[in-house]
Amino acid sequence: MQAEPKKSLVGEEYKVEIGPVAHGGHCIARTSEGQVLFVRHALPGERVVARVTEGEEGARFLRADAVRVLEASKDRIDAPCPYAAPGRCGGCDWQHAKPGAQRRLKGEVIAEQLRRLAGLTPEEAGWDGTVVPAEGDKLPAGEVPAWRTRVQYAVDASGRAGLRRHRSHEVEPIDHCMIAAQGVSELGVEKRDWTGMDSVEAIAATGSQDRQVILTPKPGARLPLVELDRPVSVLRVDEKSGGVHRVHGRPFVRERADGRTYRVGGGGFWQVHPKAADTLVTAVMQGLLPRKGEMALDLYCGVGLFAGALADRIGEKGAVLGIESGKRAVEDARHNLADFPRVRIEQGKVESVLPRTGITEVDLIVLDPPRTGAGRGTVAHLSSLGARRIAYVACDPAALARDVAYFREGGYQVRMLRAFDLFPMTHHVECVAILEPVAKGA
Numbered sequence: 001m002q003a004e005p006k007k008s009l010v011g012e013e014y015k016v017e018i019g020p021v022a023h024g025g026h027c028i029a030r031t032s033e034g035q036v037l038f039v040r041h042a043l044p045g046e047r048v049v050a051r052v053t054e055g056e057e058g059a060r061f062l063r064a065d066a067v068r069v070l071e072a073s074k075d076r077i078d079a080p081c082p083y084a085a086p087g088r089c090g091g092c093d094w095q096h097a098k099p100g101a102q103r104r105l106k107g108e109v110i111a112e113q114l115r116r117l118a119g120l121t122p123e124e125a126g127w128d129g130t131v132v133p134a135e136g137d138k139l140p141a142g143e144v145p146a147w148r149t150r151v152q153y154a155v156d157a158s159g160r161a162g163l164r165r166h167r168s169h170e171v172e173p174i175d176h177c178m179i180a181a182q183g184v185s186e187l188g189v190e191k192r193d194w195t196g197m198d199s200v201e202a203i204a205a206t207g208s209q210d211r212q213v214i215l216t217p218k219p220g221a222r223l224p225l226v227e228l229d230r231p232v233s234v235l236r237v238d239e240k241s242g243g244v245h246r247v248h249g250r251p252f253v254r255e256r257a258d259g260r261t262y263r264v265g266g267g268g269f270w271q272v273h274p275k276a277a278d279t280l281v282t283a284v285m286q287g288l289l290p291r292k293g294e295m296a297l298d299l300y301c302g303v304g305l306f307a308g309a310l311a312d313r314i315g316e317k318g319a320v321l322g323i324e325s326g327k328r329a330v331e332d333a334r335h336n337l338a339d340f341p342r343v344r345i346e347q348g349k350v351e352s353v354l355p356r357t358g359i360t361e362v363d364l365i366v367l368d369p370p371r372t373g374a375g376r377g378t379v380a381h382l383s384s385l386g387a388r389r390i391a392y393v394a395c396d397p398a399a400l401a402r403d404v405a406y407f408r409e410g411g412y413q414v415r416m417l418r419a420f421d422l423f424p425m426t427h428h429v430e431c432v433a434i435l436e437p438v439a440k441g442a
């Protein structure tokens with residue numbers, strides 16, 4: 001016999017007190033019956049009417065939007081972006097919070113993840129509890145930094161470019177995204193008809209004038225003639241293979257960081273905030289203090305950002321091994337670092353390539369894994385290599401905290417942690433943790 005479907009609670013409204021912030025861009029509240037709500041568009045300490053957007057009776061939690069604010073937090077402002085409201089654009093989470101409050105909320109999330117998943121207080125993690133804005137981003141409330149150098153526009157049924165609604169495939173058509181970097185806005189993607197396209201990614205490189213759009217057509221659709229307000233190179237994503245092909249112009253953009261130029265092809269990974277690459281290189285190098293002649297690993301190395309910075313500092317007698325799974329990114333990393341004979345880049349997954357290298361000892365490790373983190377097996381392997389310091393660059397504090405706990409099992413502790421607001425207005429945050437072997441007898 002099939003179980004009765006549970007009654008959907010979507011559309012139900014509850015008057016609630018908003019509790020603490022949670023990871024993911026929402027706050028926690030409870031209905032008078034004790035049902036947990038994850039409420040977006042709210043701030044801790046507020047009283048709001050929360051309307052359920054997802055969930056049914058008996059669910060572990062419901063998702064909801066604050067649709068009316070009964071008592072506002074002193075941290076609340078009117079969202080500067082007209083598209084940031086319940087049911088609308090899902091790109092930003094904290095448009096309604098003062099900039100300083102956004103960073104405090106992110107700090108609370110990091111602290112909570114460290115406590116829950118790694119059993120660490122901020123002091124024990126060597127962290128002062130602050131989330132530092134990128135250079136130039138400390139703006140008065142109501143002003144929005146234009147930081148996104150890569151914007152993935154979705155296209156609606158009528159060919160208009162927009163952004164996806166929260167947890168939805170629906171498209172919110174927009175005239176302008178406030179957090180898009182000037183170089184992206186200048187392309188005028190929002191003004192053009194993109195009929196037949198599923199998505200259009202716009203890229204404005206940092207430190208060069210390279211501009212690129214990457215088109216993903218709907219099955220069977222013809223590519224449009226791309227006429228934008230500025231010259232761009234155009235790539236196309238193959239609907240079947242997912243491969244990225246050149247349509248016209250260069251198949252890559254040139255990004256500048258740490259005094260070097262990095263070629264990034266085929267829509268491969270590069271930090272989105274224009275100050276991010278330099279900020280992270282500085283934090284990693286200050287944490288590791290590489291010495292001449294050292295041997296270092298750059299894991300999940302992308303197009304070679306940290307490998308290049310390490311190679312510069314360890315000098316001719318040192319060596320760097322980068323490992324990256326993306327084929328195109330590996331080609332770019334080899335090209336970008338071709339002037340360093342002491343750098344080698346291997347293609348494949350860290351978890352399979354690293355054991356195959358036969359390396360048993362290194363001095364330094366940088367790891368910058370995707371959101372899922374490195375995981376227990378890889379962390380155990382890294383802990384066995386005797387590195388004097390490890391820099392962990394993390395875009396998800398939960399994955400970082402989980403991996404920090406695994407590192408402790410392997411005899412490493414966090415000596416210093418720094419957090420950077422490289423994604424203003426959203427809930428995302430970047431951390432750099434520096435780990436060292438636990439002192440013998442400690």
Ligand SMILES: C[S@@+](CC[C@H](N)C(=O)[O-])C[C@H]1O[C@@H](n2cnc3c(N)ncnc32)[C@H](O)[C@@H]1O
Nearest residue numbers: 269300301302305324325326349350368369370
């Ligand atoms: C957060 S990016 C970091 C890239 C680089 N460190 C940078 O700052 O530009 C993570 C990179 O890891 C790669 N990647 C994902 N899973 C991987 C795995 N299991 N092994 C190796 N590389 C992986 C992705 O292709 C991506 O380039």
